[in-house]
Amino acid sequence: QVQLVESGGGLVQAGGSLRLSCAASGRGFSSYTMAWFRQAPGKEREFVSAIPWYSTNTYYADSLKGRFTTSRDNAKNTVDLQMNSLKAEDTAVYYCAASTRGFSRSGTTYNYWGQGTQVTVSS
Numbered sequence: 397q398v399q400l401v402e403s404g405g406g407l408v409q410a411g412g413s414l415r416l417s418c419a420a421s422g423r424g425f426s427s428y429t430m431a432w433f434r435q436a437p438g439k440e441r442e443f444v445s446a447i448p449w450y451s452t453n454t455y456y457a458d459s460l461k462g463r464f465t466t467s468r469d470n471a472k473n474t475v476d477l478q479m480n481s482l483k484a485e486d487t488a489v490y491y492c493a494a495s496t497r498g499f500s501r502s503g504t505t506y507n508y509w510g511q512g513t514q515v516t517v518s519s
Contacts, residue, residue, distance in 0.1 A: 398422035398508045400492045405513030408482055412517075416477040418492030418510060426470040429495040432477045433503055434488035434515075443501040444490070445477060455499060484519040 404416040418430070431446035445466040446455045454466055463482075468475040475492065490513050493506035500506075 398425065398428070398494050400494060400508055400510035402490065402492045402510045402513040405490060405515045407516045407518065410482060410484055410517055410519045412482050413478070413480045414482065414515060416479070416490055416492075416513060416515070418475045418477075420473040420475070420494065424496070425473045425494070427496070428508075429497075429499045430466075430468055430475040431493045431495065431499075431506060432466060432475075433491045433493060433506075434486075435491070435512075436485075436488040439488075441491070441503055443503070446499050446501070447475065448499055455501070457501075479515070482515075482517045484517050487515060487517050489514050 399421045401419050408414050427449050429448045432444040433441050434444050435441040447466050447468050463480050465478040492510040494508040495506045497505050
């Protein structure tokens with residue numbers, strides 16, 4: 397069992413930056429693919445980024461490439477999401493997720509989820 401807790405959300409002006417962090421507790425973190433998803437009001441949950449346990453590859457939603465960067469520290473059991481040049485349309489609840497089944501852009505692949513952290517970008 398893995399517990400995930402996100403932090404770092406908040407209110408930021410358009411053009412600003414935020415760094416989200418996800419702390420994992422439990423066993424096996426270093427073997428999981430970790431991902432970020434987000435869900436805006438009235439919209440479906442969407443894939444943001446993912447990083448496999450070996451960390452040499454990272455995956456992003458096409459629309460977010462160049463602005464968002466994800467990284468992980470297996471020694472600290474954390475995965476981060478650095479968000480730059482934020483836009484109003486980035487406003488959403490951001491969720492950290494863990495998969496024992498490898499990488500996927502589909503949320504159904506992920507076994508464990510955090511409670512989410514709100515990111516609000518004012519225009």
